[in-house]
Amino acid sequence: MTVLGYAALLLGVLMLGLVGGFWLAHARHRYDRNRPQGPTVAELLQRLVHSTNNGVVVLNRFGDVVVHNPRADELGFITDNRADARAREAAEQALESGEPVTVDLSPRERTALAGRTPSAVHGEARPLGDGFAVVDAADESDAVRLEATRRDFVANVSHELKTPVGALALLAETVLDAADDPEEVRHFATKILHESTRLGTLVSELIALSRLQGAESLPELNTVDVDGVVEEALERCRVSAESAGIDITVDESSDLLLDGDRTLLVTALSNLVDNAVSYSPDGSPVSISRRLNGDFVEIAVTDRGIGIEPEDQQRVFERFFRVDPARSRATGGTGLGLAIVKHVAANHGGEVALWSRPGTGSTFTLRVPRHSASESETVPAAEDAPTADAASAAEPGGAVAAVHSMVESVDGFRAVETGGVR
Template sequence: MTDVVWLILSIGALLVGLLAGLVIGLARRRRVDRPAGPTVAALVQRLVHSSHNGIVVLNHFGDVVLHNPRAAELGLVRNHRVDPRAGKAAEVVRETGDPMEIDLSPLAARGRQPEAVLGEVRPLGDGFTAVDAADESDAVRLEATRRDFVANVSHELKTPVGAMALLAEAVLDAADDPPAVKRFTAKILHEATRLGTLVTELIALSRLQGAERLPELNTVEVDAVVREALGRSRLASESTGINIATDTDSCLLVAGDRTLLVTALSNLLENAVAYSPPGSPVSVSRRLVDGFVEIAVTDRGIGIAEDEQQRVFERFYRVDRARSRATGGTGLGLAIVKHVAANHGGEVRLWSKLGTGSTFTLRLPAHGLVTPAQRTTGAPPSSKGIEHSDPAVPVASTDHGGAL
């Protein structure tokens, strides 16, 4: 072999070696430059564990292969064993290959445990199945509330409408008896007024429930709200011989809707009058406590049992149905008070004892004070913030069992 051939072969081998080294170097550089990160399996594991739903993966024996903490919280997995209802559903899904919905609600819900858990079992292939469960307690409670509300509204509307129909027939039958016609017509007017009040309060309640807080707030004098509410309740109190006593003006201010606040306080006063014996006292007091204006309405009525004190703020709930019917109550007054307070950033509190009486306290964030000079001259009230109790502001008695 000539020297030229050897030279050519050597150069070729050198070029091949250089090319191979270059390729290997580039490959190593790519591997070094590629950022380290989780694998697809690790990402799937993270997804399952971070899911708001309870997820369980079962093998063809029905054993738990994978589950997230939420599945344990919903009671889907206990001691590494799946809920028997989900296990049976998984067997059916493995045989049919079709997804299956299942109710996994706890048999005895206690405390904060979910009340309604709905799930779906899906096939994953090769004998594996997945159970995906969600807490639907809020939706179930909301639907139950909606059904109750529709049933209650239907019942409440049916009563005056049915009474008006019967009274109209009575008027027709007594066409030749003027005194009877007058008596039945007065009853028709009473039922029509009651029906109109019910519809008005239903509309007001629906509007209040649609808003978290009032979008536009005006400066409102608490004393003016009390005076207007007392004016609305005067006829009912005078007809029953009930005297409504008040403390001195407080000069307190709140930010809100005056009409709604007057409606809420009027409802509390009307409730106090309706559930008090004739001639008994009712009082209204105002005070400033830790940056909140408290307007308390206290009566010496029948009182409310402890187990009913939270329910009185529900729509259409009545402590004494017979008395409420007699006074024309709709059962919506306290529900409206509750939502008015919430929409103003406040709350309504209740203290009551059977045979002693009740105190409903409307608590609203304070907005400032109006001075006597401003009230005399008509100047705009101050809207300075108040954070602590002012000793100059009259404080109502907190002894609900004492004399009014």
């Protein structure tokens, strides 16, 4: 081949290379332009596993951890990249049976792990095929605590209702046996009246507590005069305080206003005052003070009573908890008063605080947000708010009212029959 032929061949190869390179560059540009932007499916799956609130771990047939998310470490069934023995066993069973296997992965040493891991972790192991299994676990601590609270509440209500109902039955039998003795009838009828009153109070407070717990917040807020709330609460507790010889002192009028439900606030404050009277020695003082602290109105009730042990101070707001059960039952207490106070404060966007020292006394402070409207608004008159009698009349206590009526009828009949005066 001549030199000219070689040159032509070389030129052709060069041209083909240039055209091929241009075509490849153009094709790559089109591929990059048409390729979907953003993460791949694998990356999205990884993000999903890492963001889920459940703990997820994939194990192979030997029980080794292939992949897991941080939540599995937080829930405590993955430690140092090793799965809990219960998770490995459940995964092995799932691989053998080909069916999901439930597993309890709750921490064995609750005290050592307190504050780091949940108290109840339940999961499920599922086979993935090819010798791999996934363990998916969730924190169910809140559900377990809620169920325990529900069981305790049902048990406590049953016990508390059983006592006065049983007493009413026994007293009624005694009245029947003593039908020919007017004095005995009157004596036991008075006891029936006392037990029916206690039963009515318990039912009313259970209904009130149920309503408070079911409400996220108060639907309507009215402007409430704090001084009026204090006066009405004092009026409700005056008889019990006078019977115990307890003098309740009150600071000067404050003219403070807050937004809320007057009836609920009076109920909460009267519960605090009644609690102070019940747990104070006869003749000891009880005081009520009010002040504005930042954006909150604080009403404090202080007594010089038996005080509360530190380990009981967080529990006094639990339903049916009593610091001194014998004293509370003797005074007719239901164990629901402070629970109602707690929920009234919470529904008003506030709280109730406690300071106490055994042998010295206690101070309960009801903190509620101050009135936030303009100063030109007028305070509703006290007569606009439902009275205590009207509020109690609205409670569905027909059965208890019937007991009262029957007792009074029996007592009155015996008095007329024997010519006595009630």
